Amino acid sequence: MIPHTVEQVLTITKGKLIQGNGNNVLYDAAYRFERLTQKNTVLFLRMQRSIDWKRLLEFTPLTFVTNNIFPELQAFQDCPIIQVNNIDLAYWSFVDYYRNLFDIPFIAVTGTCGKTSTKELIKHILEQDRKVQATRGSANSRLQDLPYLLGIDKTTKAAVIETAVGRPGDLAEHCRYFKPSIGIITNIGVYHLDECKTVEAYINAKAEMLDGLDNKGTLILNADDENTKTIKLESFKGKIVYIGLNTTADYLASQIEFAQNGMKFILNYRGKKYPVFVPGYGEHQVYNALTAIAAVHEVGVEIEEATKRLRSYKNFPRYMEVFTGIKGSTLIDDTFLTNPTSIKAALKLLDSLARGKKKIAVLGEVNRLGEHKVKYHQIIGEMVAENSVDVLFTIGRTAAEIGRAAIRKGYRGQVESFETMAGVHHKLTTIIDEKSIVLVKGYAYDKAMVALAQKLKAGYTTCVSDLMMPTKMLE
Incomplete structure (x- = not known):
């Protein structure tokens, strides 16, 4: 945070200094006790129930902004206290003030899949010649906003923020912090139905991006995504840019x-053709690269320069990484x-890379599907x-x-169902050989699934050329 005095915060929040010195300098701000990282922080007392008042003493000197003079504040007699009428209004006034200090490109990225990779691709391209503030990995919780x-400080020249949707209103709140000038929806699938309840509500939650852009700025959409096509765009007054693999993009x-270690394709833009290589396998990575190029082009990076910078990108671990596996097999770690x-997308990659190999898919449960979990696990079976x-x-x-759903769909392959991870590795080792390609698909918090993928690796990455793949795979 750019340092501010207590007196400046007093002016921003329109409060009253009832204790302490207005000349004290502040270097950070927080509204939750758990988010305190240093002394000389202004703490907005919005989440009082979570405060450990005794541990809070470790972070003094602090400055408090509050609408309620709690008895516990008596222990902080050397700390400035700013009293306000409405703590939420004071907090958002501070947020708005700080955001408005910066006239730089703010890019917000959302979507069911690809948002982390797309955000990282954009960051990689932009940070070659400027300081970029970006989401760390996939740490996209509202608590991080x-x-x-x-x-962001005076040296920051662009911001790229991953904006997740766990429930309706999440995206709107993300955008309230960042007021993006460019909004991206990578795609809209099915997820977070435990909170959104229906697919329609989930789509609407993603569509909050339009209001987040204040119906201006630039909105980048996937022209091939069916759910994205249902978003009502009539009221949007900004610029809409489409990426895709069809002629409407x-x-x-x-x-x-x-190609070796990635995908190559021809980018067609306004009658010109640009050869592109992006590290990482699969058609989904082509979409991610298209989106990233479109975003940085809006910021002012020429397409030729963007494609040049893309080549040195390094993929995130366990994002469809391809390894040589045990017994000379091939392993796709997507955990x-x-x-x-x-x-x-992972099954499509498995099919593309197989080229006559025995295809083995190891699939765990998908969480956050709410009351629709059986239905969508059955749909996954149909995909298999x-x-x-x-x-x-x-x-x-x-x-x-x-x-069960795969069999009803006509699947004639071998099915091995386990309630837990017990016995899975042993059974796999009896099936895998040098003519096998194995997909392990799970999520990072499932430590057992991550460990299984690790056990199936021979210890080094491989590439398409090692698999003797034909080059042209996608039509």
Whole structure:
């Protein structure tokens, strides 16, 4: 945070200094006790129930902004206290003030899949010649928004923030902090139905991006995504840019091929063609690259320069990483995030890389589907059948629905269902050989699934050329 005096915060919040010195300098701000990291912080007492008042003494000197003079504040007689009529109004006045200090590109990225990779691609391109504030990894919780905002200072030249949707209103709140000038929706699949309840409500939650842009600025959309097409755009007064693999896209990819350690394709933009290589396998990575190029082009980076910078990008661990596996097999480790949309992409990659190999898919349960969990595990089973997987492993009671639905769809492969991880590794080792390609699909918090993928690795990464793949794979 750019340092501010207590007197400045007093002016911003329109409060009254009832204790302490207005000349004290503040270097950070927080509204939750758990988010305190240093002394000389202004603490907005919005979340009083979570405060450990005794431990709070360790962070003194502090400055408090409050609408209620709590008895516990008597222990902080040397700390400035600013009293306000409405603590929420005071907090958001401070947030608005700080955001308005910066006239730089703010890019907000949301979507069911690809938002972390897209955000990282954008960051990688932009940070070659400027300081960029960006979400760390996939740490996209609303609790991170204030620290990310305050991490911006006078040397920052762009911000790229991943804006997650766990429930309706999340995206609106993200955008309230950052007021993005460019908004991206990578795609809209099925996820977070435990809070959003219906697919329609989930789509509407993603569509909060339009209001987040204040119906101006630039909105970048996937022209090929069916759920995105249902968003009502009539009231949006800003610029809409489409990326995709069909002729309706502004940034259009064609001649998509697998290459060593990534994908190459031709980008068609306003009658010109640009060769592009992006590290990372799969059609989904082409979409991510198109989106990133479109975003940085809006910021002012020429397409030729953007494509040049893309080549040195390094993928996140466990994002569809390809390894040489045990017994000379091939392993796709995709154990960072799982939902029906990402499973569809992973199965497509498995099919693309197989080239006659025995295809083994190890799928865990997908969480956060609420009362729709059985239905969507069954849909995943239909995906398995459509991709002609040879051996299917499911792990978890609900995941067993994947196998049952695949069989109903006409699947004739081998199905192995496990309620827990016990016995899975042993059974896999009896099936895997040098002619096998194995997909392990799970999420980062499932430590057992992550550990399984690790056990199946021979210890080094491989690439498409090692698999003797034909180059042109996607039409």
